[in-house]
Amino acid sequence: MIGIMAFAGIGLSPDSAGEFLFSLFAVISISLLLSWVLALTATPLLGHYFFKQGHEDAADAYGGLLFRAYGALLRISLKLRWLVVAGLISLTAVCFAAFGTVKQQFFPDANTPLFFVHYKLPQGTTIETTSAHLAVIEDWLAERQDVVEFTTFVGQGATRFMLTYDGQKPNPSYGHMIIRTADLLAIPPLQTDLEAFGQAQFPEGEFRTKRLVFGPGGGDPIQVRFSGPDPLVLRRLGEEAMRRLEAASPNILNTRQDWRERELVLTPRYATERAQTAGIAREDVADTLMFSTDGLQAGVFREQERLIPIVIRRPQDGPYNIMDQVVYSNTAQKFLPMEQMIDGVDVDLEDTLLHRRDRVPTLTVGADIPVDLTAATVFSEIQATIETMDLPAGYSMEWGGDHESSGDANESLGKQLPVTALIMVMISVFLFNAIRQPIIIWLLVPMSVNGVVIGLLGTGLPFTFTALLGLLSLSGMLIKNGIVLVEEIDLVRAEGKPLRDAIVEASVSRLRPVMLAAVTTILGMIPLLWDAFFVSMAVTIMGGLAFATVLTLVAAPVFYLIFFGRDEKRRLAAA
Secondary structure, eight states: OHHHHHHHHHHSOOSHHHHHHHHHHHHHHHHHHHHHHHHHHHHHHHHHHHOOOOOSOGGGGGOSHHHHHHHHHHHHHHHTHHHHHHHHHHHHHHHHHHGGGSOBOSSOBOSSSEEEEEEEOOTTOOHHHHHHHHHHHHHHHHTOTTEEEEEEEESSOOOOOSTTOOOOOOOTTEEEEEEEESSGGGHHHHHHHHHHHHHHHOTTSEEEEEEOBSSSOOSOSEEEEEEOSOHHHHHHHHHHHHHHHHHHOTTOEEEEETTOOOEEEEEEEEOHHHHHHTTOOHHHHHHHHHHHTTOEEEEEEEETTEEEEEEEOOOOOSOOOGGGOEEEETTTTEEEEGGGTEEEEEEEEEOOSOOEETTEEEEEEEEEOOTTSOHHHHHHHHHHHHHTOOOOTTOEEEEEHHHHHHHHHHHHHHHHHHHHHHHHHHHHHHHHTSSHHHHHHHTTGGGHHHHHHHHHHHHTOOBOHHHHHHHHHHHHHHHHHHHHHHHHHHHHHHTTOOHHHHHHHHHHHTHHHHHHHHHHHHHHHGGGGGOTTTHHHHHHHHHHHHHHHHHHHHHHHHHHHHHHHHHHHHHHHHO
């Protein structure tokens, strides 16, 4: 139950990260409960058939070199217990300080050999132009030997085919490609070559590639949002933020804002008196202009289950003057010149791509980062320059991207941890029906960070959200080992042996099960070292468990002697 509670925080989290990782909690809970049932039934049955009555001297069971060496080390540690405690506290403090140098990452890139192309032309570009540009990219990809297959979408992104995919909304000036390679190693060089070709071939557009990411999020790694009532002020803040981001760090790539460019808009001024005298309404003028540009839908053609719109429009045979159009008047029963129905045409700049958040106009500035860096590393470089911006009254700024996603996930997880930790503490208290033994066991938990820091710094891996789960599960494993050790000391003491002798004898007898439990868990993590999603969690558990188990075999007996030393003195004095 303690092991299940260690994972329950993510299983009970209502955040998207909890939804993504709920299956991990479910599998671990089911397997642990099943293993408990098997331990109470199958294990005794197999012991009945396989274990035979022995006649060897039980005193020699722990007479091996390893047991004798451990016993000698333990006696020295008990004698120098306060020095050992000081060393353990110092080592743990140093590792906690070193934890700040470990790279931070929310979720890693996927191990599926897929990556995406995002191509964005200036707002207002026709879908035909976007399609023609992507056709050039397709021809380039078709000649590459490291490309297995690719799919192109013009005008919008693909249908959401997995939880982590962030599809783009319809936009004629946007193009999207999904590219599959033979293996993961082929992706970085292909991305570099493709970006160089795309940016050189189409400098008028924004051409960038992006890896498929495991876990929730999937958007821009760096995002900052500005909210307020005036679009012009939001655009000014967005441009200032883009300049600050680029100046603050060389690791900021492809800065952009989601409102994109303002478009030129032609607005005819409807001549109300002349048009109404001629029997022509605003809708008639609008339909004529629509017929000359995008076209009017005249009907629907049904092809099996498909409904295809029938659009009629003026032949696109070259430029034309809007004043040369004619509008049909039902009153006059003839066509009249457009020029008589309007008082000229205004040319304006207009925001045609607006976004709102909580019903408030919100402009988002996004940026990419180099593939060899994490979002947390780059965020620490640019956080101060954005947060020192002067915002007008009525306007607000908030962070998005990986910083927001990881913060939301950690906050949601943090709300569940007090409940699960309380249950774990209560279980350990009920197990011993005492307070001091659980305190001894829980004092071992912080030492798990020592091995985690050493493992992650030694391998160069970032501390991801899955590594956080590994750290939480590590606490359950250490508590289990501590229970095995402390309970045995209690049992040996109950036989009437002196405290120090009971501690040494019980610890030596528990050396094998504690070490085997740690070794089997570490060996079970080895296959995950080749998994992109769980490698950080595997290293966290392997390093933390290996280091903390060795410390546990020394720390738990020392803490036990400190907590129960006075009881032993009182017993001897009474005797």
